[in-house]
Amino acid sequence: MSNNERILAQENQDLAKTARIKYYDIVLEKGAGAIITDVDHHQYIDLLASASATNTGHSHPKVVRAIQEQAAKLIQYTPAYFANTTTATLAQRLVQLAPGDGDKKVAFGNSGSDANDAIIKFARAYTGRSYIVSFTGAYHGSTFGSMSVSGVSLNMSRKMGPLLPDIVKVPYPDQNQRLDGEDDDTFSKRLFEQFKLPFETYLPAEEVALVLIEAIQGDGGIVKAPQQYMDLVYEFTRQHGIVFAVDEVNQGLGRTGKMWSIDHFGIVPDMMSIGKSIASGLPLSAVIGRRDIMDSLDAPANLYTTAGNPVTSAAALATLDVIEEEHLIERSARLGQIAETFFHQMAAQYTFIGDVRFYGLNGGVDIVNQAGEADVEATTKIIYRAFELGVIIISLRGNILRFQPPLVITEEELNQALTILAQVFDELNAHQLALPESDNHIGW
Numbered sequence: 524m525s526n527n528e529r530i531l532a533q534e535n536q537d538l539a540k541t542a543r544i545k546y547y548d549i550v551l552e553k554g555a556g557a558i559i560t561d562v563d564h565h566q567y568i569d570l571l572a573s574a575s576a577t578n579t580g581h582s583h584p585k586v587v588r589a590i591q592e593q594a595a596k597l598i599q600y601t602p603a604y605f606a607n608t609t610t611a612t613l614a615q616r617l618v619q620l621a622p623g624d625g626d627k628k629v630a631f632g633n634s635g636s637d638a639n640d641a642i643i644k645f646a647r648a649y650t651g652r653s654y655i656v657s658f659t660g661a662y663h664g665s666t667f668g669s670m671s672v673s674g675v676s677l678n679m680s681r682k683m684g685p686l687l688p689d690i691v692k693v694p695y696p697d698q699n700q701r702l703d704g705e706d707d708d709t710f711s712k713r714l715f716e717q718f719k720l721p722f723e724t725y726l727p728a729e730e731v732a733l734v735l736i737e738a739i740q741g742d743g744g745i746v747k748a749p750q751q752y753m754d755l756v757y758e759f760t761r762q763h764g765i766v767f768a769v770d771e772v773n774q775g776l777g778r779t780g781k782m783w784s785i786d787h788f789g790i791v792p793d794m795m796s797i798g799k800s801i802a803s804g805l806p807l808s809a810v811i812g813r814r815d816i817m818d819s820l821d822a823p824a825n826l827y828t829t830a831g832n833p834v835t836s837a838a839a840l841a842t843l844d845v846i847e848e849e850h851l852i853e854r855s856a857r858l859g860q861i862a863e864t865f866f867h868q869m870a871a872q873y874t875f876i877g878d879v880r881f882y883g884l885n886g887g888v889d890i891v892n893q894a895g896e897a898d899v900e901a902t903t904k905i906i907y908r909a910f911e912l913g914v915i916i917i918s919l920r921g922n923i924l925r926f927q928p929p930l931v932i933t934e935e936e937l938n939q940a941l942t943i944l945a946q947v948f949d950e951l952n953a954h955q956l957a958l959p960e961s962d963n964h965i966g967w
């Protein structure tokens with residue numbers, strides 16, 4: 524029995540089913556940059572970056588050093604009671620980094636999920652209204668609040684209701700909603716009509732606190748809303764005094780080739796949530812928003828013992844330094860283009876590759892059958908074979924390849940991963956790939 528098998532067999536006895544989305548039978552030992560190593564010493568090129576939570580790569584030396592130095596000084600004193608220099612410095616830096624010149628404030632959390640809960644709380648408190656509009660295909664997290672505004676998996680609401688009341692979901696303008704030959708303009712207007720339908724039939728706009736959106740949906744399939752659609756929705760919120768908030772947990776911090784995904788649209792949100800990569804994967808999240816909105820709640824309406832913890836804050840400051848010093852935003856844009864070109868070439872060659880969407884080192888690639896429909900089986904074959912050949916890539920929504928390597932991936936590693944994927948596509952085309960024997964139900 525390999526080390527991987529032995530540890531997984533043991534863990535299987537202890538770990539709740541819901542705690543893992545099943546993909547590959549590996550147990551990780553270590554990571555450096557874009558390379559991860561398992562307990563049997565196999566190395567993989569990581570095209571997942573811990574679910575977009577390690578944009579600076581695994582165990583970046585500068586981040587490691589910052590964590591070690593801070594840990595030696597003060598691991599934790601809850602910022603809920605007393606300030607510390609590191610957290611205070613980070614608060615100032617984040618406020619400056621968020622889009623817009625207006626006055627802003629920050630509130631820390633431990634996860635992207637609780638940051639989205641915080642957005643709900645602040646928006647309700649500020650407006651004195653209760654309704655929230657969010658989108659199908661959204662993943663906002665796993666707490667009751669963030670789960671209630673999500674719309675990407677039945678398992679996120681199954682058996683756990685009732686969820687948060689007064690949530691309305693409207694269709695996200697993704698490619699599956701687009702009619703044949705429909706241009707951005709017509710598509711945006713048609714989907715905006717669908718956005719407005721609840722408001723015209725049962726949802727008084729003056730009772731709506733918040734519109735919460737991923738400007739580019741992550742788990743929904745790396746899908747970008749058209750500019751015009753975003754403008755229409757944003758303008759609607761201006762007309763009706765509704766808070767407009769963006770979830771940057773997955774797509775923020777350089778992932779899309781810009782600092783924030785909302786920067787692609789030239790819109791300044793009232794609030795935004797960040798998490799995942801902010802502390803290179805340590806548990807830290809934040810909500811940054813307009814000062815008047817953020818001042819609408821009093822302590823202890825939104826605080827957590829470890830939120831903004833000194834060690835996670837030190838990791839975040841080092842992470843932001845690395846993003847700047849190593850020009851990771853430009854790097855994401857440049858290397859993303861290499862990957863995008865590759866997948867377009869593959870799409871021209873193979874009919875099973877459908878829509879290709881890339882925004883920085885951040886791609887969604889649809890795998891489809893001859894009828895152009897989602898092909899989950901082929902997707903499973905592809906990602907499993909890639910894994911066998913030393914590339915970690917997973918799927919979204921069953922049939923979308925999720926391409927999100929650490930932004931520090933070297934060009935050589937990237938090309939190596941693409942060469943392996945080209946081989947996998949060739950093998951699928953030649954009907955040489957089978958489903959993995961043990962587990963053909965991998966993925967979401």
Ligand SMILES: Cc1ncc(COP(=O)(O)O)c(C=O)c1O
Nearest residue numbers: 634635636662663664741772773
């Ligand atoms: C867009 C988005 N928001 C929120 C979350 C939740 O973050 P966390 O898992 O840190 O609670 C995620 C996680 O995948 C996400 O992708």
